[in-house]
Amino acid sequence: MEGFLPPAHALGWAAASLPFMAWGLHSVGQSLRAHPERRMLLGVAAAFAFLLSALKLPSVTGSCSHPTGVGLGALLFGPAAMVPVGFVVLLFQALLLAHGGVTTLGANVFSMAIVGPFVSYGIFRMLSAFGLSRSLAVFLAACLGDLATYVTTSLQLAWAFPDPVGGIQVSFAKFAGIFALTQVPIAISEGLLTVLVVNAMARF
Amino acid sequence: MSAVLELRAVDHVYPDGSAGLRDCSMALGRGRRHGLLGANGAGKTTVLQHLNGLLRPTAGQLLLDGQAFDYGRAGLVELRRRVGLVFQNPERQLFSAQVEEDVSFGPLNLGLDDATVRERVAAALDAVGLRGHARRAVHHLSFGQKKRVCIAGVLAMEPEVLLLDEPMAGLDAPMQAELAALLDRLAARGVTVLLSTHDVDFAFRWADDIHVMAAGRCVASGPAAQLAAQTEVLRAAGQHPPLALTLHAELVKRGVLPPGPAPRSTDLLLEALRALPVLEYPGEINV
Amino acid sequence: MSAVLELRAVDHVYPDGSAGLRDCSMALGRGRRHGLLGANGAGKTTVLQHLNGLLRPTAGQLLLDGQAFDYGRAGLVELRRRVGLVFQNPERQLFSAQVEEDVSFGPLNLGLDDATVRERVAAALDAVGLRGHARRAVHHLSFGQKKRVCIAGVLAMEPEVLLLDEPMAGLDAPMQAELAALLDRLAARGVTVLLSTHDVDFAFRWADDIHVMAAGRCVASGPAAQLAAQTEVLRAAGQHPPLALTLHAELVKRGVLPPGPAPRSTDLLLEALRALPVLEYPGEINV
Amino acid sequence: MLIETAAYASRWRGVAPTAKALFALAGILAAWLAQSPAVLAALAAALALAALLGARVPLRTYLAVAMPPLGFLLLSCLTMLVGPGPDGVWHWSAALLPTAGRTALRSLTILAALLGLVLTTPLPDLLNLLRRLRTxxxxxxxxxxxxxxxxxxxxxxxxxxxxxxxxxxxxxxxxxxxxxxxxxxxxxxxxxxxxxxxxxxxxxRGYQGTLRFLPAAYPQARRQTVWAALAGGLLLAVAAGDRW
Structure with a gap:
């Protein structure tokens, strides 16, 4: 939410995201030198991720949040590419839908374009290495990536607004508890949708 | 003639405030071939989407079998089972990797059992002449073949009414002829067919009834021959009269052809001309 | 007549092994209006992409100004400056959301300074009649307008040769007439124009030269009137002879019209008929 | 997308994006500076009125766009106001009420600043601005x-x-x-x-590896930027006066 974080936190999270952003841009730039046509691909993929993020899934009713699509992207393009792509998606959400926000962009990039994709990608690699079926691995990767994003966001909020009695811990429990109502169904939906998409793509 | 579907004084306003239809009335006689004629943006697609329940009238009503249509869940399912709609762009309506998989989408949604679905898919692919392509990948097909897969996907639901949005767009002449023949076969089996087109010559040649649209209004409806002669109505809708009609009229006026009903296509006109005796005239002696 | 671009015995095999072109030769005379005629899948798009250097011949060569073309970086930049290509689908070639921004893409790639680019963008938008739409969003335009933005984007590079892939597809009659008039204006300014089409009547009506393709082969080339009379060649390529030509021939044979060159369109044929005196005959008395 | 449509139709569409961005930035900084609820509320009102009266953004559009973030804001602020008491039972606690109130008002102000920008400036214009800022x-x-x-x-x-x-x-x-x-x-x-x-x-079209486009020209950019800087300065002055 625009303006929700105190200035020090907003700027701090932006600073924390910056090195990842630089690394993501550098890494993508390298791959573009070898495959210049991937520039268009990432651009179109960003549009697709934005579209998915604005999608209302059939099971989720009355929620103000949406799937992120970055889990799918991380599986397809790797987590490094998802930093700039996720940044673009989040910026567009702020500017075109007034979701998220410009002042909270740093914090959101950290949770959604860095933590989420890395968790998804890591889980997928790990589960694949254990020989889990592709569908289950994809489901868990996307679903847990989504949950990791939401846990990070709750932590960010808890840190900014600690409970006067119980401190950050209690505050985290509060934020995580409230947002679980919307985020857990969304994470499951995102996992399901990602499996469906990956399976459909595999048939082409 | 009973109307299987009818729009009665339908207005439609899009969410962005633009008017899609204004006071549009149109009845589709059962088992006939209908041409929906109009320029780009005249509202043809909007009409088709009303007839299939994808859009709801802002005012006015849709009648199915002469009864006001009930937009409840069950009503919509029944309407879409009975009235199939083929969209213009095949790329936007084929979702599966394989031909037969895509064709089975509709019948599966109808809740039919596997054996019936299999039968219907085979029959639909037969009807469009793609029996041998059932297991092929959709993206390896040509544009014309994709178009036929789309039609098969709707035929497999065994609709009573088949609506097609600009089915001839992008097809070359032989493919158009083939598709027209397919639609004729369907009409002969009793399916009511309505296709939209901006080609007055095609509409006049193919349709039994023509419905003319302009700027969201349903300007006129009637049997093809009768409507095509209404030059003023056609001009108001930005259409020329059919070429076969105009040529025929000029040739009759000049005594070349005998008076009588105009042929429905320039091919028939040419036949009539070719039936006339060849005159020898001085110019030819020099050749 | 010197050829600005020429394909000489070009074969093209796609990476998946399918043959796009077989032994195709075709020369584009400077400053003329060329129609590339063929059924869907005949290889028209493949030819256009060769003429702009997007595809390279597997065998044979491309000649620019009579010289074998050098596919080096500098050569390609020059070729694409001189030969503009407009693709069929606007949604697949417009990158920028604002009209004037998108049109400026090509000229900026040529390394022109901002002032010149601005001038060229304005001139190109003028040429396609979209001057007032410079700052509009591409996604708010109609299909026909988007198509014209694509053409403006190429015109702003001031090419000597303009290639258009099926530019008439999806346009209704008035929009087609408008676009044909635009292309005529360009041709009158000395631009060589080549457009692909599967409509033999349009090709005959509009083009100076017609190039016929079938199944990846360049079957025939020649001035429109001459080529259109080669019924056998056209039939082999799956095309009818132009209607105006056939009708004219029949009417001449029957002494209705005087012998002479055939009119290029049915509209002109109708004019010729209307110039004939109206005969009074018994049938009319009863009316 | 409502914001998109409003931006293209806005009366301030032709105003230099630099000027509009400067004003929005001043609004954000002022919201961060200001302390008292009254001043924050005044800033939010000023920014909203600028969009509604100055740029003539339809009120209905404005509210429709603001509704989802406001819902989120409400939920988050309510979350801050519950917590375990000394007895370990969760109940309403007013301890964070001042923080929640100030946070909500600051959030509103910044939202108003951002809406003022995005409801009057189509995204391509903002991208041009980012290009000039060496993104x-x-x-x-x-x-x-x-x-x-x-x-x-x-x-x-x-x-x-x-x-x-x-x-x-x-x-x-x-x-x-x-x-x-x-x-x-x-x-x-x-x-x-x-x-x-x-x-x-x-x-x-001669692509050389980067997508280059010619930015739109704003003949009155200088004058508009000066006005925006003055208006933004006023917001900052009010906020600074409140803090110190």
């Missing part, structure tokens, strides 16, 4: 492509859903999921095809 080229290219393809893909998506509905693809829960999966999978494949087509179209 990395790769990011700019991604944004340009993303913005354009957004509308293309959304239209394709909507048409796909319509076509599936015509074949009863959404008659029930299970059908809907299956249809969505098929459509999303097919669209994901399209991502590659569309990228390849764009690449080819770009090459045909």
């Amino acid at each position: 990395p080229e790769l990011l700019l290219d991604l944004m340009v492509l993303c913005y354009r393809m957004l509308f293309v893909l959304r239209q394709a998506w909507d048409e796909g859903v319509t076509a599936q509905s015509a074949r009863l693809g959404y008659r029930g829960w299970r059908h809907a999921w299956r249809s969505l999966g098929l459509l999303a999978g097919q669209m994901a494949v399209q991502v590659w095809q569309r990228a390849a087509a764009l690449q080819m179209a770009a090459e045909a």
Whole structure:
């Protein structure tokens, strides 16, 4: 939410995201030198991720949040590419839908374009290495990536607004508890949708 | 003639405030071939989407079998089972990797059992002449073949009414002829067919009834021959009269052809001309 | 007549092994209006992409100004400056959301300074009649307008040769007439124009030269009137002879019209008929 | 997308994006500076009125756009106001009320500043501004492509859903999921095809590896920027006066 974080936190999270952003841009730039046509691909993929993020899934009713699509992207393009792509998606959400926000962009990039994709990608690699079926691995990767994003966001909020009695811990429990109502169904939906998409793509 | 579907004084306003239809009335006689004629943006697609329940009238009503249509869940399912709609762009309506998989989408949604679905898919692919392509990948097909897969996907639901949005767009002449023949076969089996087109010559040649649209209004409806002669109505809708009609009229006026009903296509006109005796005239002696 | 671009015995095999072109030769005379005629899948798009250097011949060569073309970086930049290509689908070639921004893409790639680019963008938008739409969003335009933005984007590079892939597809009659008039204006300014089409009547009506393709082969080339009379060649390529030509021939044979060159369109044929005196005959008395 | 439509129709569409961005930035900084609820409320009101009266953004649009973030704000602030008491039972606690109140007002002010910008400035104009601020080229290219393809893909998506509905693809829960999966999978494949087509179209127009476009010219940019700086300075002065 625009303006929700105190200035020090907003700027701090932006600073924390910056090195990842630089690394993501550098890494993508390298791959573009070898495959210049991937520039268009990432651009179109960003549009697709934005579209998915604005999608209302059939099971989720009355929620103000949406799937992120970055889990799918991380599986397809790797987590490094998802930093700039996720940044673009989040910026567009702020500017075109007034979701998220410009002042909270740093914090959101950290949770959604860095933590989420890395968790998804890591889980997928790990589960694949254990020989889990592709569908289950994809489901868990996307679903847990989504949950990791939401846990990070709750932590960010808890840190900014600690409970006067119980401190950050209690505050985290509060934020995580409230947002679980919307985020857990969304994470499951995102996992399901990602499996469906990956399976459909595999048939082409 | 009973109307299987009818729009009665339908207005439609899009969410962005633009008017899609204004006071549009149109009845589709059962088992006939209908041409929906109009320029780009005249509202043809909007009409088709009303007839299939994808859009709801802002005012006015849709009648199915002469009864006001009930937009409840069950009503919509029944309407879409009975009235199939083929969209213009095949790329936007084929979702599966394989031909037969895509064709089975509709019948599966109808809740039919596997054996019936299999039968219907085979029959639909037969009807469009793609029996041998059932297991092929959709993206390896040509544009014309994709178009036929789309039609098969709707035929497999065994609709009573088949609506097609600009089915001839992008097809070359032989493919158009083939598709027209397919639609004729369907009409002969009793399916009511309505296709939209901006080609007055095609509409006049193919349709039994023509419905003319302009700027969201349903300007006129009637049997093809009768409507095509209404030059003023056609001009108001930005259409020329059919070429076969105009040529025929000029040739009759000049005594070349005998008076009588105009042929429905320039091919028939040419036949009539070719039936006339060849005159020898001085110019030819020099050749 | 010197050829600005020429394909000489070009074969093209796609990476998946399918043959796009077989032994195709075709020369584009400077400053003329060329129609590339063929059924869907005949290889028209493949030819256009060769003429702009997007595809390279597997065998044979491309000649620019009579010289074998050098596919080096500098050569390609020059070729694409001189030969503009407009693709069929606007949604697949417009990158920028604002009209004037998108049109400026090509000229900026040529390394022109901002002032010149601005001038060229304005001139190109003028040429396609979209001057007032410079700052509009591409996604708010109609299909026909988007198509014209694509053409403006190429015109702003001031090419000597303009290639258009099926530019008439999806346009209704008035929009087609408008676009044909635009292309005529360009041709009158000395631009060589080549457009692909599967409509033999349009090709005959509009083009100076017609190039016929079938199944990846360049079957025939020649001035429109001459080529259109080669019924056998056209039939082999799956095309009818132009209607105006056939009708004219029949009417001449029957002494209705005087012998002479055939009119290029049915509209002109109708004019010729209307110039004939109206005969009074018994049938009319009863009316 | 409501914001999009409003921005293109805005009376301030022709105002230099620099000026509008400067004013919005001043609004954000002022919101961060100001302390008292009254001043924050006044700043929020000033920023909202600038958009509603100055740029004539329709009130209905403004409220519709602001509603979802306001819902989130309400939920978050309510979360701050519950907590375990000394007895370990959760109940309302007013301890964080001042913080929650100030946070909500600050949030509102910044939201108003941002809405003032995005409801009057189409995204391409903002991208041009980012270009002038030396945003990395790769990011700019991604944004340009993303913005354009957004509308293309959304239209394709909507048409796909319509076509599936015509074949009863959404008659029930299970059908809907299956249809969505098929459509999303097919669209994901399209991502590659569309990228390849764009690449080819770009090459045909002499693409050299970067997407370059000519920015729109704003003849009155200087004057407008001075006005925006003055107005922004006023907001900052009020906020600074409140703090110190």
